[in-house]
Amino acid sequence: MSDRVTYDAADEVEVTTGHPREAEMPTATGVDGLGCHSGSEMEKAARMAGNSEMLDKFAADYPQGPHDKPQSMCPAFGSLRVGLRMRRVATVLSGSACCVYGLTFVSHFYGARRSVGYVPFNSETLVTGKLFEDIRESVHDLADPEKYDAIVVTNLCVPTASGVPLRLLPDEINGVRIVGIDVPGFGIPTHAEAKDVLAGAMLKYAREEIEAGPVAAPVGGKSDRPTVALLGEMFPADPMMIGQMLAPLGLAAGPVVPCREWRELYAALDSAVVAAVHPFYTSAVREFQAAGRPVVGSAPVGRDGTAEWLANIGAAYGCSAEQVAEAQNAILPAISGALAATPIKGTITLSGYEGSELLVARLLIESGAEVPYVGTACPRTPWNADDQAWLEAKGVKVKFRASLEDDCAAMEAVTPDLAIGTTPVVQKAKELGIPGLYFTNLISARPLMGVAGAGSLAEVINAAIANKGRMDHMKAFFEGVGAGDTAGVWEGAPNLRPDFRAQNAKKLERQAKAAKAAEMI
Numbered sequence: 001m002s003d004r005v006t007y008d009a010a011d012e013v014e015v016t017t018g019h020p021r022e023a024e025m026p027t028a029t030g031v032d033g034l035g036c037h038s039g040s041e042m043e044k045a046a047r048m049a050g051n052s053e054m055l056d057k058f059a060a061d062y063p064q065g066p067h068d069k070p071q072s073m074c075p076a077f078g079s080l081r082v083g084l085r086m087r088r089v090a091t092v093l094s095g096s097a098c099c100v101y102g103l104t105f106v107s108h109f110y111g112a113r114r115s116v117g118y119v120p121f122n123s124e125t126l127v128t129g130k131l132f133e134d135i136r137e138s139v140h141d142l143a144d145p146e147k148y149d150a151i152v153v154t155n156l157c158v159p160t161a162s163g164v165p166l167r168l169l170p171d172e173i174n175g176v177r178i179v180g181i182d183v184p185g186f187g188i189p190t191h192a193e194a195k196d197v198l199a200g201a202m203l204k205y206a207r208e209e210i211e212a213g214p215v216a217a218p219v220g221g222k223s224d225r226p227t228v229a230l231l232g233e234m235f236p237a238d239p240m241m242i243g244q245m246l247a248p249l250g251l252a253a254g255p256v257v258p259c260r261e262w263r264e265l266y267a268a269l270d271s272a273v274v275a276a277v278h279p280f281y282t283s284a285v286r287e288f289q290a291a292g293r294p295v296v297g298s299a300p301v302g303r304d305g306t307a308e309w310l311a312n313i314g315a316a317y318g319c320s321a322e323q324v325a326e327a328q329n330a331i332l333p334a335i336s337g338a339l340a341a342t343p344i345k346g347t348i349t350l351s352g353y354e355g356s357e358l359l360v361a362r363l364l365i366e367s368g369a370e371v372p373y374v375g376t377a378c379p380r381t382p383w384n385a386d387d388q389a390w391l392e393a394k395g396v397k398v399k400f401r402a403s404l405e406d407d408c409a410a411m412e413a414v415t416p417d418l419a420i421g422t423t424p425v426v427q428k429a430k431e432l433g434i435p436g437l438y439f440t441n442l443i444s445a446r447p448l449m450g451v452a453g454a455g456s457l458a459e460v461i462n463a464a465i466a467n468k469g470r471m472d473h474m475k476a477f478f479e480g481v482g483a484g485d486t487a488g489v490w491e492g493a494p495n496l497r498p499d500f501r502a503q504n505a506k507k508l509e510r511q512a513k514a515a516k517a518a519e520m521i
Contacts, residue, residue, distance in 0.1 A: 042161045042186045049163025051182070058187035061196075061282040063379055065189065065401025074099065076156055076183040077106055078194030082258040084112045088149040089262070090142055092117035094135055094164065095156025103156075117142065121159070132164050143173035149262040150177040152198065160184040171205075177262070179205060189401070190377045192355045193280050195233070199258045200283025206265035207291055218255075218267045227254030228313060229271035229293070231285070232278025232355065234448070241450035242275075245300055245310060248327035249319050257284060273316045275299070275309075278355040279383035297383030300449050301359045302366035303335045304390065334451045342458035344369040346417035346465045351407040351425055352439035353377035358387035358398065360420075360443055360457075365394055367458060373410040375402030375421075417465045431483070433475040435464045 046055060076093075080103055083091040093100050093116060104116045119138050121131040135153060142151055151173075155164055159182075166180030181201050188194045209215050228251055230239055243253035254271040255264040268274075274288045277299045285295050294316040300306040307328050314324035344367040350357055357376040364371050374391060380400040388398050399406050408428050411419045419429035419436045420443055426436035437443060437460065446456045482488055485496055 042157055042184065045161040046163070046184065046186070049161065051160060051163055054182060055187050062187075062189050062193045062280075063401075065377075065379070065403065073106065073191055074103060075185055075188040075191045075194040076154060077103055078191035079152075079154060079181060079183050079198040080107055080116070081110065081112075081191075082195050082198045083152040083154075084114060084116070085258070085260060086150075087261040088147065090114075090117060090148050090151045092119060092135070092138060092142070092151060092153045093156060094119045094121070094131065094153065094159045094166075096158050099156050099158075126158070126162050126164075131159065131162075132168070135164070135166070136169060139169060139178060140173055143176040143178070145175040148176050150179055150202075153178065153180045154198075155180075155182040155184070157184045157186065160187070177205060189379075190280075190353050192278070192353055192378055193282075195258055196281040196283045199281060200287055202259075202262075202265055203257070203269065203284055203287035206262070207269055207287055210266060210269060210291075215266045216263050218263045219261070222267070222270075223252045223254070225250060225252040226272035226317065227252050227267070227270075229254040229268040229274045229288070230256045231274055231276045231281050231288075231295075232256075233258060234277060234356075235444075235446060237447040237452055238449040241447065241452050242300060245306070245327060245331050245450055246313070248330055249310070249314055249317065249323050251313070251317060257281070269293070273313060275313065276383035277359075279381045279387075280355045280378045282381065285383070295383065297381075298386045299359050300331075301453060302363050303332055303339065303454075304366065305359070305362050305387075306335055306450065307332055308386065331450060335454045338451050338454035339366055339368075342455040343367060344458050344461050346370070346461075347372065347414065348418045348420060348461070349373045349407075349411045349414050349416045350439070351375035351402060351410075351421040352444070353422060354440060354444045356444055356448070357439070358384055358391060359448055360439075361391055361396065362387060363448060363453060363457060364461070365391075365396075367454075367461075369461070371396055372414050372416075373397045373399070375399040375407045375410065377402060417468065418461065430471065433468075433471045435467045435471055437461075437464050 043055060080091060080093070083089055084107055093103065097120060100118050107116060117138065119131070119135045121134070125131045125134065139151055139153060153166055153169065155166055161184065166182065169178050169180050172178060179201050181197050183194050183197055188197060228246060230242065230253060234256065239253045239256055246253060251272065255268040257268050259265050259268060269288070269291045271293060274285070274293050274295045276285060276295050276297050279297055288295060296309070296312045296316050298305060298309055300309045310327045311324050314327070344364060347370045348364055350361050350364070350371055350373070353376070355376065355378040357374055361371050361374040372395070374396055376399070378400065380388065391398050397410070404422070404424055407421055407425045411421070411425060411429055411434070412432070416434065419425060419434050420439050421436065423438060426438050429436035442460060443457070447453045448456065482490070486494055
């Protein structure tokens with residue numbers, strides 16, 4: 001007789017042994033169990049479901065880097081944020097419940113003030129096509145012209161991989177525009193570029209409306225001067241500073257794309273010139289070019305950047321050399337004075353995934369900082385070529401599609417006075433006793449353009465560099481408590497289980513060999 005205490009006979013039940021999950025090949029209707037990091041398998045399924053053309057377009061617009069999956073937050077957050085910030089626009093997500101929960105949580109964390117629509121599904125509705133019928137029904141129920149100008153429906157990874165055809169949704173219902181987009185993590189590398197997916201889709205819709213006939217004027221009316229549309233989310237003060245700089249050229253600052261309301265899309269497309277302040281909006285640029293609008297890269301950041309940008313804007317619009325010189329003379333002395341009054345001394349490594357990293361690096365260097373490395377998760381494009389050339393002429397190593405490993409390696413090699421980067425980079429820096437600042441919340445959320453930008457970073461940067469003594473004190477205080485698997489205070493040795501690690505390493509090695517063999521077939 002056993003002396004073991006039991007409460008039922010559950011331990012006597014025969015357990016059915018299945019086959020290993022890795023032996024399964026996903027099909028167009030068998031992707032529900034795949035996670036967001038199953039990029040290659042999800043892509044295979046999406047192509048089998050008939051989405052090859054869309055994925056090829058994504059690959060051309062947003063070329064992948066050395067890593068084949070996003071290293072930032074879910075890319076769909078970018079397009080979700082664009083929709084949630086627009087007035088009279090409803091947002092509906094179609095995806096796994098866990099993904100929708102996470103995206104909804106993050107959107108409200110960042111200040112969304114409206115609900116996020118969700119069309120749930122299960123394996124049956126996914127396989128039978130009932131999910132699409134549910135989406136269409138929900139959009140019809142939601143389409144109230146008294147409340148909405150447009151409804152954005154977004155396919156996340158699983159519906160995209162299963163081929164849920166949002167293109168078959170009607171273009172409008174009861175006068176409400178219907179915009180369907182796919183934003184899979186296995187096709188869009190960063191959430192910054194996902195903003196472009198929705199911005200480009202909306203611009204395309206608006207451009208076709210303009211071509212079909214008269215459209216509504218902006219709520220604030222048309223500008224009495226030709227405008228420059230500003231491409232890329234930026235600090236609210238930046239468009240005002242840009243408007244002041246453009247006045248001597250006879251131009252005004254136009255709408256910021258992504259826009260805050262639908263009518264602004266018409267005004268943006270009506271602009272004389274487009275400024276690609278954030279250089280990764282490939283789809284949006286394509287729509288502006290289809291409307292016959294010239295596109296100018298870089299931004300009026302620092303003295304050199306402002307002088308060059310004003311000259312390029314003037315050339316694109318056909319301004320005279322005298323007008324360009326007048327505009328430059330009106331602003332450049334003030335920028336030089338602001339830079340001299342707020343110097344930054346120290347070595348800084350800079351990385352992020354917002355797309356404005358090269359602009360911030362230019363401003364830091366003109367403020368006196370030494371910046372040996374700049375990493376951005378966004379790609380090289382024609383609209384950041386001038387920034388790259390300027391930085392490299394200053395001896396900066398510029399890394400496009402930088403991975404977390406690239407950024408950490410640069411920071412550890414340089415051992416700067418300050419590391420600016422994403423959360424894990426800053427965490428790693430502080431573990432090493434190096435002051436760190438989170439790029440998204442502390443750097444990109446400040447004015448960068450003109451005089452306001454010239455003095456905006458110095459206070460926070462210099463204060464962080466001055467914290468080096470505090471970081472050394474904290475590192476000394478926590479010395480000896482362990483790191484990684486041995487973090488904390490242990491009475492005995494921690495149970496590391498190297499056998500589990502070896503087993504997992506062999507599994508990963510087998511998967512890599514199988515993937516390599518599949519490529520050769």
